[in-house]
Amino acid sequence: EIVLTQSPGTLSLSPGERATLSCRASQSVASNYLAWYQQKPGQAPRLLIYGASSRATGIPDRFSGSGSGTDFTLTISRLEPEDFAVFYCQQYGLSPWTFGQGTKVEIK
Amino acid sequence: QVQLQESGPGLVKPSQTLSLTCTVSGGSITSGGYYWSWIRQHPGKGLEWIGYIYSGGSTSYNPSLKSRLTISLATSKNQFSLKLNSVTAADTAVYYCARDLWGFDYWGQGTLVTVSS
Numbered sequence: 001e002i003v004l005t006q007s008p009g010t011l012s013l014s015p016g017e018r019a020t021l022s023c024r025a026s027q028s029v030a031s032n033y034l035a036w037y038q039q040k041p042g043q044a045p046r047l048l049i050y051g052a053s054s055r056a057t058g059i060p061d062r063f064s065g066s067g068s069g070t071d072f073t074l075t076i077s078r079l080e081p082e083d084f085a086v087f088y089c090q091q092y093g094l095s096p097w098t099f100g101q102g103t104k105v106e107i108k
Numbered sequence: 109q110v111q112l113q114e115s116g117p118g119l120v121k122p123s124q125t126l127s128l129t130c131t132v133s134g135g136s137i138t139s140g141g142y143y144w145s146w147i148r149q150h151p152g153k154g155l156e157w158i159g160y161i162y163s164g165g166s167t168s169y170n171p172s173l174k175s176r177l178t179i180s181l182a183t184s185k186n187q188f189s190l191k192l193n194s195v196t197a198a199d200t201a202v203y204y205c206a207r208d209l210w211g212f213d214y215w216g217q218g219t220l221v222t223v224s225s
Contacts, residue, residue, distance in 0.1 A: 043217075
C-alpha cells in the first residue's frame with residue numbers, strides 16, 4: 001500500500017500568515033489522485049482539494065494544492081481564524097486508499 | 109444537497125459483529141457512478157479507509173480488514189451497510205460513511221462504536 005507521510009506534525013502560525021503543508025508518498029500516486037481534507041474537533045473531515053490541485057465546491061481560493069508524483073503541498077495563503085484545524089492528505093490512485101497521519105495547524 | 113447519516117449500536121461486545129447502516133438522502137445511491145465508502149477514526153488518531161461499494165454493487169476492501177468485512181447495498185432504502193465480524197477493542201472508533209469519487213466529498217457526521225463487555 002502507499003504510505004503517506006505528512007510534515008510537519010504541528011505548525012504554529014498566526015492569523016494572516018501563510019501555511020505550507022507537505023505530503024510525501026512512498027511511491028508515485030497514479031494520475032495525481034491526491035486529496036486534502038480539513039478536520040475540526042468533533043466534526044467529519046471536509047474535502048478541500050482533489051486531483052492534487054482542484055478546489056472542491058465552495059472552498060475559498062486561499063486554499064491551493066500543488067505537486068505530482070510523490071511530493072504534494074497544501075498552501076493556505078493567509079490563515080483565517082476558522083482555518084486552524086488538522087489537515088490530512090489521502091491518495092485514491094491505488095487500493096487501499098490511504099491517509100497521511102495529519103498536520104495540526106495551531107494558533108501561535 | 110446530498111446528506112449521509114450513520115446509524116447502529118454504539119456498544120458492541122468483543123467477538124460479536126459490528127453492524128452500521130448509512131442512509132443517503134438528496135440523491136439516488138445507484139446513480140452517478142459513485143463509490144460509497146466507510147472510514148473510521150480511532151480515538152485521537154488519524155483516518156483509516158475501511159472499504160467501498162460501487163453503485164453497481166462491486167466492492168473493494170482494505171486488506172487489513174478484508175477477512176472480517178462485508179459492505180452491502182440496500183437500493184430500495186437508499187442505504188449501504190457495514191458488517192465487521194469478530195470485533196475487539198481495537199475496533200473501537202468513530203465510523204464515517206462517505207461518498208467517494210474524486211476524494212470523499214460528502215460525509216456523515218460519524219458514529220462512535222465502542223467494543224467492550
